[in-house]
Amino acid sequence: MSKKASIPSLGFYQNNTNLKWVVLVASVLISISSIYYTDILVDQLKVRERQQVQLYAKAIEYTANGDDTFGDVNFIAQEILFQNNSIPIIQVGDSGKVLSSRNVEVNESWSEKRKENYLNGELKLMAQTYEPIAVTLRDPQTGEVFGTQFIYYKNSFLLKQLIGYPYIQLSVIAVFGFISYLAFNYSKAAEQNRVWVGLAKETAHQLGTPISSLMAWVEVIRDDPDIKQKGMVEELEKDIQKLRIVTERFSSIGSIPILKKENVVSLINNVVTYLRPRVSSKINMEVFTLSENISANVHAPLFEWVIENLSKNAVDAMGNSGTIAIKILRGNEGKVFIDISDTGKGIPRSKIEHVFHPGFTTKLRGWGLGLTLAKRIIETYHDGKIFVKSSDETLGTTFRIVLDAA
Ligand SMILES: Nc1ncnc2c1ncn2[C@@H]1O[C@H](COP(=O)(O)OP(=O)(O)O)[C@@H](O)[C@H]1O
Ligand SMILES: [Mg+2]
Structure with a gap:
């Protein structure tokens, strides 16, 4: 039992806390990079969606301004208009009146009033999200501008999901990590328990035999007329008593x-x-x-x-x-x-x-x-x-x- 003996246990104790820090720092780094990476994807998708809405606005412009000589263009413009199945869009006239909407979930059974309120609410939301894209209306013959419309839009469902995704993913991982940590700790504690209990019982068990034998020897010595120092026997008995207490402690800690x-x-x-x-x-x-x-x-x-x-x-x-x-x-x-x-x-x-x-x-x-x-x-x-x-x-x-x- 030199001083060496205490060092490994202390060392293990400190390593254990260091390991916790390493795991914690690594998880924070992984989380940050995961959020950062999705952020890049989200930005790219935002640019793409705006381009799509711009194309949509152009298509409206063509359809509205187009004369019949551009029949083909008209057809393509219609195609573009119908292609957009994901980005919610509201088309607004000069006066701020809602003209049409796409991919905005308006329930057909609603009253006109309710539909209008709902669309206006959505419009407000869109106005806060992105700058609207203007559609200039011209007279097909003279080319004279006679009105401007605005296309308001907001993120598609896909984009919304992508924005929320890393947080959902990280919370799931966090919950999973926490449960694994608890399970690990629990199994570690259970294992430590078995070591404690086993060692304690074994010690008590091994001490049992020599103590019984010592007790018998003390009886023999006490009865021996040649032994003059009876005080010595008493001291021996005290020590044996202490040994029995120690044994009992070990044996009790090993059971309930x-x-x-x-x-x-x-x-x-x-x-x-x-x-x-x-x-x-x-x-x-x-x-x-x-x-x-x-x-x-x-x-x-x-x-x-x-x-x-x-x-x-x-x-x-x-x-x-x-x-x-x-x-x-x-x-x-x-x-x-x-x-x-x-x-x-x-x-x-x-x-x-x-x-x-x-x-x-x-x-x-x-x-x-x-x-x-x-x-x-x-x-x-x-x-x-x-x-x-x-x-x-x-x-x-x-x-x-x-x-x-x-
Ligand atoms: N009464 C106390 N006053 C000051 N420090 C204490 C006291 N009791 C415990 N400690 C600190 O707690 C540590 C752990 O105590 P313990 O578990 O009994 O182990 P050990 O006595 O073998 O060091 C001690 O090393 C000491 O630093
Ligand atoms: Mg102590």
Whole structure:
């Protein structure tokens, strides 16, 4: 367990966030280029549609001005007029009166008034979209101009679709990407779960046999009249007891633990009593509560593990001396609050959101699993909450656990 051990996990953690950035930047680039490319197509199609409308206007001009000597031209002009099946067009006279329309969906069953209103509405829309194209009317004989008409138009359905297409396409891809991301995360979490559970169970299982055997040996030693230091046997028993607790923790995290109504205050006192002689005497550990009897449904070995982990982190954050204060409160909405405060070096603001991630550690010999485990125990097994309530360089850190009162 040299300092090397902690580096790969931290490295993996950072790579993972880098990868997210790469994917994000790539998707933004793809989206922008896709929109840009369709934009070019849309512009080309717009030019083409305007040319088509100009041709249409010319055809009207020919038909209106044409004399019979241009019979063929007339025929072609008619052809052009009928060819336009896609661009909505409204032909307007000198006075602004609608003369005819094409590809504007007017329902034949509507009243004249309604048709007129509808066409005028469409006309307004077209006037806002594009400059109209003028049709000059001349007397076929004298060539004298006697009127001007205007052809208003707007984008064809095809063009409209093309304009909207990249957005629809990108939203579909975004939704699909989001679902895949969730699925990927879910399967990753499920896989991690199996590793956790498997490893924990295996550890508990392997510890079982030597512990039973140790217990038997302690019995033998206790009964041996040659052993004078009976105190030694007691110490051995304490250590075996601790080993059993560790085994139970591992075995409980590997299965769905059964919760029982427990007095949280006494569980926390147990942990503090256990830790006090094991930390520097310059570190104070204090438990504050207004009531000695606050209960919640918990799995005692796992809950104690959480308190132990948080307290150990607090000790690490304080170095040589300081105070760990554990406050237990009964909230009014049937909640139990447990605040664990230290007077340590605090967590930088930018790191707070990462402390519960597996592998996040700032310690030379850390594994970055303590808080991950604590979160899992509190949130998955106890349906509670655990979070950094406050953290400050000078005042230290407070972690809060929220559980349902029993
Ligand atoms: N009470 C605290 N004060 C300051 N930093 C903390 C505290 N608790 C946790 N941390 C930060 O969160 C990190 C992750 O903690 P943890 O998951 O227990 O892993 P480890 O203790 O192995 O580093 C620590 O390395 C530390 O940087
Ligand atoms: Mg820790």
